[in-house]
Amino acid sequence: MSLNKTPRANRVHIGIFGRRNAGKSSLINAITGQDIALVSDTPGTTTDPVYKSMELPGAGPVVFIDTPGIDDVGGLGQARAERALRILGSTDVAVLVVDPEHGLGVPEETLLSEVISKSIPVVTVVAKHDTWDCTSCLEGVRTKVEAVIRQSRASGSEGNAKAMRKGRTGDSKAASQPVVLGVSAVTGEGVRELTARLCQTIKDAFGDAEPAIVGDLLDPGDTVFLVVPLDLQAPKGRLILPQVQAIRDLLDHDCTAVMVKTGHLANALDNSKQPPALVITDSQVFEEVDAIVPAGIPLTSFSILFARYKGDLDELARGARALASLKPHDRVLIVEACTHHPIADDIGTVKVPRWLQEKVGGPLEFSWQRGADYPADLSEYKVIIHCGGCMLNRRAMLTRIEAAKAAGIPVTNYGMTIAYTKGILDRALEPFGL
Ligand SMILES: Nc1nc2c(ncn2[C@@H]2O[C@H](COP(=O)(O)OP(=O)(O)OP(=O)(O)O)[C@@H](O)[C@H]2O)c(=O)[nH]1
Ligand code: SF4
Ligand SMILES: [Mg+2]
Structure with a gap:
């Protein structure tokens, strides 16, 4: 990843859906002006999602996602269609x-019903406009889209996902006023209009303002200490993404960021003329940092800040408090949004299980889920503990939280679990009034 590029997780995700051969990949190529997606007249050419990041003038950084056909058939085909969904x-x-x-x-x-029930703004296009020329075709599609919206409303499925509407996720406004356009990837007809409509849809749904990571909790001129472990886990010459993003957010809010390793924290606090307005720590050294930072100074973790930025902090805090009801032999699901080789004292496989079992006072039964998939059946678990989700966008994190909520299973994240096991959850949530 280029250091100057917006990470994919922070881009507005625009998913392109439709049947096989509908012209999805051709449309992405036409919008981006590049031949990035494979095009052919063989149905089922796109078998895996393809991501293309770009700047959409007027809407900022986005990522287009080309998907397999939603009508694919046969064992493998159905799996591809499910992947698209x-x-x-x-x-x-x-x-x-x-x-x-x-x-x-059908x-x-x-797909439209799903989109509406998830409160996702949608733009419908009728492709290959160079091959047809009747306005009634466009009107016919518009009428059907309106009918699906009406039906979804009548069945009460529209707007199930209220939490989705907070922050950088869309509301259902765009879905209730259907936009239907004719486009041609061959002649380029309608592509500019589509891009303009996408920009407008993004603006309507998200507004212009980037949500703050931490700056909204502070006043301009405040100083914040950011604490990292002695053994920096990022590759040489780098900091990890949440640290970089937090520093940028502090600078954007005219605050001063002081980054310090655990071993130098006491010294740095002693040497500062005024106590910092906030201390943000890496979760893995929460306990040490809690012992060093005087009680009057607010303390939280990167992980908790990102739970608020990316997810539903209230829900994750509720999930953390539910950890108190865990008993030996209960089943706990640990979810990591991407795959990596566990390191020696890995947080998800070693530290969290060890600290949680110490707190519970007996063995727990852990299962792990890694990567893009999220288990369909969560009912067998007493609690779900999710990683920080730095590679997920907000919509994806909220989808996972919603799935747990729907199954009635408490869900929390690493940072809050660690704070709970170390007896500092209340202190860590205090800056948010929770
Ligand atoms: N005439 C015309 N042909 C198009 C247009 N867009 C796509 N096609 C053709 O339609 C066929 C399918 O296009 P793709 O872009 O591969 O369609 P897709 O929806 O990505 O298909 P899958 O990957 O199989 O799901 C190809 O032969 C394209 O050349 C268009 O605007 N006009
Ligand atoms: S916090 Fe989750 S998404 Fe981020 S690197 Fe770790 S496992 Fe991957
Ligand atoms: Mg394709």
């Missing part, structure tokens, strides 16, 4: 590509 879980804005040959049928209606 799973992309909805991280989609901020959806583009439904309708093949003029098939019109808007696969498109099913």
